[in-house]
Amino acid sequence: MLTLEQLDIRQDTFELRADFALATGAIAAVIGPSGAGKSTLLNVIAGFFAPVDGRVLWMGQDITALPPAQRPLAMLFQDNNLFPHLTVAQNVGLGIRPDLRLSSQDQTRVAQALTRVGLSGLEGRKPSALSGGQQGRVALARVLVQRCPLILLDEPFAALGPALKNEMLDLVAALAAETGATLLMVSHDPADARRIAPLVIIVADGVALPPQPTLPLLDNPPPALAAYLGV
């Protein structure tokens, strides 16, 4: 279970509060107007940004002071999710060992992860030789080998076309289901939430609201969300 306890996030004039829990294995979409703090919320959970007050807990353990790499989570950013100078296999391998000293067992795991995302045979390619969708798959293969119980997505597929993006989201949902991971994904498209996320966290007006069931919320939105959705 991911618990955000009395979080108080501030940056210059920006302010965001969050106080809720997300059950293990849940998939939640973080939705709200741009600038409301969706990415900032994920950055606080991931450890890239320190809150002024409050705690982040995973399974009851306080992880607020841990550096990003020591938290039990994997994160995909809006861009720069792959190192362009490394091969596909090296990019995935970094999820196992950051110094890339991979045993033959590790290499097998890399190959398996690449097969799972449908990229077997492309181990030696550089990212620039891949399509946008394939690059997304490499990043997901790395998330897979990281074996983290919590996955954070900060709109990594926003630059892809609708069909490709849906394909990626389905793959993410399938991977999360296979590994039992908890998934938190930022989105500005309610259709993404309908597609794979049973829960929605609304971020608006300086507050991140507790997760609510997606379908009733989107079918019957409260005023703030209705204004954002334009319905």
Next chain:
Amino acid sequence: MAARPFPLRRSVLSDALAWAAVACVAGLILLPLLAVFWRAGGSSLPGPADWSALRFTLVQAVLSALFSVVLAVPVARALARRQFPGRRALVTLMGAPFILPVIVAVLGLLAVFGRSGIVNQLLGWLGLPQVQIYGLHGVVLAHVFFNLPLATRILLQGWQSIPAERFRLAASLGLGSRDVFRLLEWPMLRSTLPGVAMVIFAICLGSFAVALTLGGGPRATTVELAIYQAFRFDFDLGRAAVLALIQMALVTVTAMLALRFSLLDGFGRGLDRIPRRWEAETWLLRLLDALVLGLVALFLLLPLGAVIWRGVAGLDSLPPQVWRAASVSVVMAFTSTAITVGLALTFAHLARKRQGVEAVGLLGIAVSPLVIGTGLFLLINPFSDPARLTFAVTVIVNALAALPFAMRVLVPALRDVEKDYGPLADSLGMIGMARFRWLILPRLRRPLGFAAGLAAALSMGDLGVVALFADPDRATLPLQILRLMGAYRMDAAAGAGLLLLMISLLLFWLFDQGGRRDVDT
């Protein structure tokens, strides 16, 4: 969404080493200065010769800056509004003087403007009086040769900062070239020119090799040259220290003024974009621009061509001490390049954590090599014969002199890498060696190669502190050329000059290309 980073646990040892390196640099620059202060304290006040050196230093620097800047305006304007075959080569040529050894340029200028040079031969045929290159105008000429291209490149950047849409608007309003100059170009020049002039003024204040070869005598001695003469001819350490103090004050004040204009950025990135200039599409302006560009190309290429032309003949009969000096210089260049690049990386790394670190690395530009050399001499002299430490001192001073330029390239490059890929590396736990090997080194290859190329070429061509320290048996290639010139062995000097030119360019090219090979974007 700029994130406040968590303090990542890095190895304490490597950070301690990095800070030790910073302390070393600060010590190597500041201790000699203290020694100069201390020694100057006990000696007499500056005499008339010292004041005249100060006056000459200021006069030649003002004139050099003025001529460079004024002449650069039409050149930059022509480059900014004309597209022609060879334009890219000409812009590249404008960058070449930075890595051109001073002594080579002097050889070239002598071949063109010297007593039996091309210009005087032409004048002789025409029955006109000869020109003299030695003295104030020679010094200024050489400084313009080096700094006109620099000014041109900076001004060209200024021109390209004017949006193409403005020129389109000007054309739609029917403005002529004079109106465009007044409304668009002059405002840009007014904000750029003072900075460019200031930078060139600062560079010329530290003139040593040019003054040593083309100046000299009581009427054309810079402070730097006077320091050298106090050392070599009078061995008057007290007077050298007083002069070093004057030079220090001069350069510190000017460097502080010049640093406010950060003009060394980019090294001419993106100078290929040329907006269409309707108002300049007249045959008269075309002719004018062609004339300007032709003259400047001639001014830059003729001396270089002369070095090659005269050097080829002397190349196969080079005396053995030239080859010995060349090998010493190459070893020095590699050593000081390694030190420069290592220090620049260390400083760039620490500059991200602590402000002010960068300033320590930039100290090298504010302090002249001869002043540091004087201080080091004063420090070493009581304990050992400074001549025995020529190699170490020269390598260190060269490395410190190149450090500001290497940092100028690497600090922003590292900042970009960390901005783009830092979060991913952090989230994967890539710290210490793993981060260096798999992220920093591969992503910085290009700027590293470029910075190393600059450092190597600068060290290779340096003629400064080595002249203070070296005894007759030891020399770098530039110093050896100077000695050949002093002995009027001009053929051997020309051959050695060509050798130096080739090695300098080759070193730059090797490092720069090494950084470019197999780089993924």
